[in-house]
Amino acid sequence: MTTTSPGDLPAPEFRAAFHRVADLVADYLEHVGEYPVLPKVRPGDVRALLAPVPPKDPEPLDRVLDDYRRIVEPNVTHWNHPGFMAYFGITGSGPGILGEALAAGLNVNAMLWRTSPAATELEETVTDWLRQMLALPAVFRGHINDTASVSTFLALAVARDRAPGLEIRERGMAGRADVPALVVYASDQAHSSVDKAVIALGLGLANLRKVPVDDQFRMDAVALEAMIAEDRIHGRLPIAVVATAGTTSTTSVDPLQAVAAVCRREAVWLHVDAAYGGAAATCPEFRPLFDGMEQADSIVVNPHKWLFTPVDCSVLLVREAAALRAAFSLVPDYLRTDEEGVTNLMDYGIQLGRRFRALKLWMVIRAFGVTGIRERLRHHCALAQELAGWVRAEPGFELAAPVPFSVVCFRVTRGATGEEQDKLNERVINRVNAAGSVFLAPTRLRGRVVIRVAIGNLRTGREHVAEAWRLIREAAAGV
């Protein structure tokens, strides 16, 4: 047998390569603004640069890093670019990147307390920091998932499985006459992750009610209550309402007090999707918009969206952690341990493997401080207000939605018909994106295409928003 371990890379080679990586990342972030936000590649271009078969023999690390620099770095979409204003602008900040690098070195799996006490207790501590920053009562308990899609999925799974007398965890929903259709409610502005959760949970998209919104894209709580009543008349069982605090298209905030009151009266689970908006709730001046959130059964906030933490990091705060454990805890023989009264994070969801995500969030909050985080969020919101002011003042443009946080939706109003106007706005976006210094993604509001500028990157300054506005006006004049 081989008695000498072939082992990892030789230690000095690894150390040297890591220092090169430190410079590669630091250089990238210093110069990211010089790239076009969207790389100039067509589908298949990158694949053509990659070997179609895996290498038989080891390759020197420097060659691999050269290829990273040549093939990978220039051909990603630059989410760190100050002109990235599509989707939600996000930043994996410096402290967060360092946290990821350290976590990769430790490579722990905190499925059990025993398999990493520090990762488990840091996760409990830092999610409690976030709870405090959100001014939520101490009853909420947090844990970290990869994405809001999973956080929302888990919340709705608990809402489903706690339906009294149905024993869905044990007996399932199929082949039973005693399980009524189970209904979930969300506004027609809610994120597609709600739809996906409803599919995955076996509830059926037909049992997801899209509640209409008011003129500011906020859920109509009266309509919600009527829809619940209608479902009850037809023998269906309402199980959960997903209220959104910061919708994806316009960042509108559902009326949480009113929605919570309906949920309490109807005894349905209230899940608040604050994946993006939750960040703003850490600022006292924005917190009133979120009043009612404290009555939720579960809340998701994604630090990887607007809290400067690298993907992935989604915090799910739950009022009754025991309900989450009741839905998912399941301890096989090979995972039994003796410790009593400890948190075993594997009990809080379907994923047994868990990265040490708390580390990066801990480093971000410490390096920026609550004050520093608020200052950055306010800066983004102020830029958005300034842009909204420019739009309001510009003939031929109109704001398409209120601007509560850092996303501005507007449209060019020229065009005889709605369809013509849509095409015009799409052409404006495509022209702006072709220029390279800014990347915008469109959305639709009430069926009409709108231009959407999402500010959220740490590198975005007034000059970048001004450049976006200049390009948009120029494009609008030319199309």
Place this chain on the structure above:
Amino acid sequence: MTTTSPGDLPAPEFRAAFHRVADLVADYLEHVGEYPVLPKVRPGDVRALLAPVPPKDPEPLDRVLDDYRRIVEPNVTHWNHPGFMAYFGITGSGPGILGEALAAGLNVNAMLWRTSPAATELEETVTDWLRQMLALPAVFRGHINDTASVSTFLALAVARDRAPGLEIRERGMAGRADVPALVVYASDQAHSSVDKAVIALGLGLANLRKVPVDDQFRMDAVALEAMIAEDRIHGRLPIAVVATAGTTSTTSVDPLQAVAAVCRREAVWLHVDAAYGGAAATCPEFRPLFDGMEQADSIVVNPHKWLFTPVDCSVLLVREAAALRAAFSLVPDYLRTDEEGVTNLMDYGIQLGRRFRALKLWMVIRAFGVTGIRERLRHHCALAQELAGWVRAEPGFELAAPVPFSVVCFRVTRGATGEEQDKLNERVINRVNAAGSVFLAPTRLRGRVVIRVAIGNLRTGREHVAEAWRLIREAAAGV
């Protein structure tokens, strides 16, 4: 308004801190063997060292890194320790750690091709490399999830939703007389992630059949067929079989040819859980054990288990990618793009957010080469065989299962009753773990406690296995 962006950390500060992190990680990996594998902490000890409230003001990065070094590093369980032989021994190798650090710097979300062409095409390429390494036909298409729990969950979701005529995606399973109970089959040695998937999908644990195993812990394909027939007689609909190629307790491999034949005859989805074992399938001498895998509908292999890739990285290979898209694709307005014929990875599961996990796997395969990977796997398997030989030769010990790969299960045979023997074996494990140089987790086979030594860390050499064996014998003599 603030016109100057508060921004990220100053660039020179970030660069300097990153170099410090490079040394922190390199130092850690050079000296990890000097720590006790399990940190000497009690529940709450780490929490007591952390601030209970979030810091108001920014803290210097060096202080945060000092605290990392003081509070976090010593108090994790050291998965990188050469004496880590619990669960599955895993290693986030040097090239993989560098890949994670680079990915954190880019911080892309490859939900759409457009949101990162390089991340999308690298993921397609590197999962195809893995397919080739597994000697699987080109029809299989791979994508990367966080964990095998999610990969298996997705596979079973497709199996559920393609049930003809039921339209479960649209109509769900509840409140319907026309949906029979849907049944999933796995051996009684299958991983708990199958149970969790069945819970989450709303199928009900009662509809998960635990198929008995033979004397080598492999699924009994005859019993499987009989159970399927029995379910059909009772009007239930068999939808999927999960065969395991490398079970968690003993790494046994279900008879894939025989199971695949049953699945074909019965037209049920065959999912192969090769999360751990799949690594070994990259070696020609182990590949025959996996014959039949090419008939599967889906296969999960976790590079973060035994392919030296940091957590998380789970590859799901699917025969009909279109079935996966049919189950999960859902494109909201804000995610529509013009590119045609491209892969949008968000269509392959429930998670919209996706880290750039392909990068680390690409770097690991290139840095080690297929030859280097095989060499390392063979080394682990040879160590396991040598340990098995020592156990066989030792009076008072017996092997509890065959040793196909790198995990050895055995027990001390003293003790008048089974319960006495169990207690004795537990005491042996606890004594070994208390010594600090080795960490073992027990499992149970046929209800009896066994000692389980899992070899899989790149730093584990013959001397560490010999030390584990010395401690086990010493403990057995003393208890």
